[in-house]
Amino acid sequence: MxxxxxxxxxxxxxxxxxxxxxxxxxxxxxxxxxxxxxxxxxxxxxxxxxxxxxxxxxxxxGRESGDAFDERRTGLDHVGFAVGSVAELEQWQARLDELGVEHGGVKRAGYGVGLSFRDPDNIALELFTGPE
CATH class of the missing domain: 3.30.720.120 (Signal recognition particle alu RNA binding heterodimer, srp9/1)
Incomplete structure (x- = not known):
């Protein structure tokens, strides 16, 4: 299964x-x-x-802390969202720029291509596609 x-x-x-x-x-x-x-x-x-x-x-x-997210602590590292192509990642980069969202730009690695950014609580988010 x-x-x-x-x-x-x-x-x-x-x-x-x-x-x-x-x-x-x-x-x-x-x-x-x-x-x-x-x-x-x-x-x-x-x-x-x-x-x-x-x-x-x-x-x-009654939450105990309003601390910002930190992926170095045990728990969630980041949330990744699938996109279909590098061209789509580049469109998302332009969209993030329009929204005033800071990001790390489109980054290539052997296992795929991603665009990383953070939400208002510093939670790490990524748009990702497979290798080119």
Whole structure:
């Protein structure tokens, strides 16, 4: 039996309103869900991405830290989004420039080509395609 692919990713953010605005601009789409869960102990906002995958933003009551994300700590390193070609990566680079999102430019490696950037909580994101 093959292991299934990812269906959704949910990240915890420090300021849900700020992150919702930022991801709405990045995705070019409004969230499909924005609600409290578990008696108000956490709130989530969910976007539907291409292919039906979901991307969620969470805030939790009583969270212990508002520290910025750091991929050097145990846990998530980054979230990668698939694109179909280097040309598409270059289009995304122009889109990030339009949005004022700092990025590392299109970088080539033996295993593929990527474009890395960060969200308002410093969470590392990447647009990626296979090798040229």
């Amino acid at each position: 093959a292991f299934p692919g990812l269906q959704h990713v949910a990240i915890t953010v420090t300021d849900l309103e700020r992150s919702t605005r930022w991801y709405t601009a990045l995705f070019g789409a409004e969230p499909v869900l924005d609600e409290d869960e578990q008696d108000g102990r956490f709130h989530h906002t969910v976007f539907v991405l291409e292919g039906g995958q979901l991307f969620g933003l969470h805030t939790h009551q």
